[in-house]
Amino acid sequence: QVQLVQSGAEVKPPGASVKVSCKASEYIFTDYYVHWVRQAPGQGLEWMGWIDPTNGAPEYAQKFQGAVTMTMDTSISTAYLELTRLKSDDTAVYYCAREDPRFSMDVWGQGSTVIVSS
Amino acid sequence: DIQMTQSPSSLSASVGDRVTITCQASQDIGKYLNWYQQKPGKAPKLLIYGADYLEKGVPSRVSGSGSATDFTFTISSLQPEDVATYYCQQYHTLRTFGQGTKVHIK
Numbered sequence: 001q002v003q004l005v006q007s008g009a010e011v012k013p014p015g016a017s018v019k020v021s022c023k024a025s026e027y028i029f030t031d032y033y034v035h036w037v038r039q040a041p042g043q044g045l046e047w048m049g050w051i052d053p054t055n056g057a058p059e060y061a062q063k064f065q066g067a068v069t070m071t072m073d074t075s076i077s078t079a080y081l082e083l084t085r086l087k088s089d090d091t092a093v094y095y096c097a098r099e100d101p102r103f104s105m106d107v108w109g110q111g112s113t114v115i116v117s118s
Numbered sequence: 119d120i121q122m123t124q125s126p127s128s129l130s131a132s133v134g135d136r137v138t139i140t141c142q143a144s145q146d147i148g149k150y151l152n153w154y155q156q157k158p159g160k161a162p163k164l165l166i167y168g169a170d171y172l173e174k175g176v177p178s179r180v181s182g183s184g185s186a187t188d189f190t191f192t193i194s195s196l197q198p199e200d201v202a203t204y205y206c207q208q209y210h211t212l213r214t215f216g217q218g219t220k221v222h223i224k
Contacts, residue, residue, distance in 0.1 A: 035213065037162075044218040045154075045162065045205055061212065062119060095161055102168060103209040104152050108161035 002026045004034075004096050004109035011115045012086050019082045020112045022096030029077035030054050033099040036070060036081045039111075040092040050099070051079055086116045120144050120208055124216035130224045135196045139219045141189040141206035149185050150210040155202045156218075162205065166191065198223060 007021040022034060036048040049060035051070040058070040069082040083090055094112045097105035121144040131137050141151065149169035154162040164173045166182035169189060179194045193200055201223055206216040 037215075044203075045156070045207075045215040047207075047213040047215055050213070059212065097162075102171075103150065104164050104167040104173075105154070105162070105207075106164050106173075108163075111161055 002107055004098060004107055006096060006109040006112040009113040011117060013118050014086055014088060014116055016086050017082060017084045018086060018114055019080055020094050020114065022079045022109050024077040030074055034079040035097045035099055035105060037095045037097060038092045039095065040089070088116050090114060091116045120147065120211050120214050122206055122208055122214050122216040124206055124219050126219060127217065128220040128222065130222040131196050132224045133196055133198060137193040137196050137221060139191040139204055141191070141216050143187045143208055146186045147208045147210035150208055151189050152207045152209065153182055153191050154205045154207060156205065157202045
């Protein structure tokens with residue numbers, strides 16, 4: 001079935017980088033934007049940005065500009081989220097989600113937990 | 119940036135009660151609004167798109183309404199399986215989520 005499968009949990013020290021992956025299956029990867037959404041422990045959903053898989057162009061929420069990089073590899077239907085210079089408040093679950101033609105996030109990954117701790 | 123303000127932040131209601139959540143946008147967003155449900159430890163699930171269209175497979179006790187800056191999400195008869203956190207999300211300009219409303223059973 002249509003799904004997004006994300007990479008596993010990561011534990012990183014402060015100042016490190018991490019790259020989370022999101023692999024799409026059973027649909028044409030280039031037909032749908034991929035969004036990234038962050039959820040800190042006990043907090044709400046926070047939109048981070050999207051990547052347009054037709055041209056690889058990202059669009060970031062202002063808060064995350066300069067702190068994250070969204071990329072993709074269409075040959076393996078995978079989107080990536082890289083976070084650099086990690087801080088403790090980057091500890092969160094990171095979700096990828098597909099946006100359908102109704103501008104709705106209709107398919108979500110299972111979430112990738114990133115823990116920033118020394 | 120467009121800000122989305124949900125209220126209340128949490129509510130407690132009895133099984134069978136009518137539950138209403140409001141979402142206010144900081145500027146006119148037309149009907150460019152979605153609603154999601156999130157259960158603990160799970161990814162969000164789309165319930166309503168375009169302010170008032172029910173996603174396939176979502177129970178008809180769920181509905182959405184509104185336009186411009188004021189939106190409402192309603193569960194007409196609360197069921198135990200509706201315990202979750204609900205989020206509005208605008209797609210007029212970039213994307214923004216409301217802060218969420220946690221629904222409990224009394």
